Amino acid sequence: MARIKLKLGENEIEVDSRDFYVDNQTLGEIIESISNHLPESHAKVVYETEPVVNSSEISAQSGLESLDDAEIFEPEFNEPTRLAPNEVKSKLRILETSRFFDSPRTVSETVEQLREYGWAASPLDVSKALAKMASNKEILKNSSENRTHYFVEESLIAN
Numbered sequence: 053m054a055r056i057k058l059k060l061g062e063n064e065i066e067v068d069s070r071d072f073y074v075d076n077q078t079l080g081e082i083i084e085s086i087s088n089h090l091p092e093s094h095a096k097v098v099y100e101t102e103p104v105v106n107s108s109e110i111s112a113q114s115g116l117e118s119l120d121d122a123e124i125f126e127p128e129f130n131e132p133t134r135l136a137p138n139e140v141k142s143k144l145r146i147l148e149t150s151r152f153f154d155s156p157r158t159v160s161e162t163v164e165q166l167r168e169y170g171w172a173a174s175p176l177d178v179s180k181a182l183a184k185m186a187s188n189k190e191i192l193k194n195s196s197e198n199r200t201h202y203f204v205e206e207s208l209i210a211n
Contacts, residue, residue: 132172140173140181148204153191156201 135143143166147153152165159179166173182202186193193202 130170132167132170135166135171135173135177137177137180140177141185143169143171143173144178144181144185148191153202153204156194156203158199158201162202 144162146169147162147165152162157165159175159182162182163173163175163178166178182191182193185191186202191202191204193200195201
């Protein structure tokens with residue numbers, strides 16, 4: 053995340069990349085534009101080597117970390133965590149409780165949803181786990197148009 057701090061007398065202005073979109077082409081333009089305005093206002097750029105963390109971010113993270121099984125993930129900024137084959141079923145249970153399987157889903161849709169949650173799993177591992185859950189009657193499966201779909205009925209959710 054890009055963060056630019058400007059100091060004008062005793063006042064400090066912080067511009068955060070969450071406030072605007074910056075790509076590699078516009079970054080130079082933004083810095084040049086800010087630099088052009090510095091002499092007018094007698095402002096200076098404050099460079100920091102340590103990352104700046106404000107108190108609201110600290111309290112939000114502390115609150116989330118105190119919850120059981122709370123996970124923080126921003127798919128646009130982080131690489132997903134690689135799942136071992138034995139971890140896939142527990143993550144599928146999380147998808148199930150979030151009602152993902154209320155409508156029929158393919159393996160590829162399931163892999164993509166896991167990725168949205170911050171977990172990377174191979175389609176083969178997901179397929180094996182779903183097939184095993186279906187054979188144990190933990191989830192239902194049907195086939196149409198040469199594609200297998202997995203889903204949960206309301207009666208299975210209640211149990």
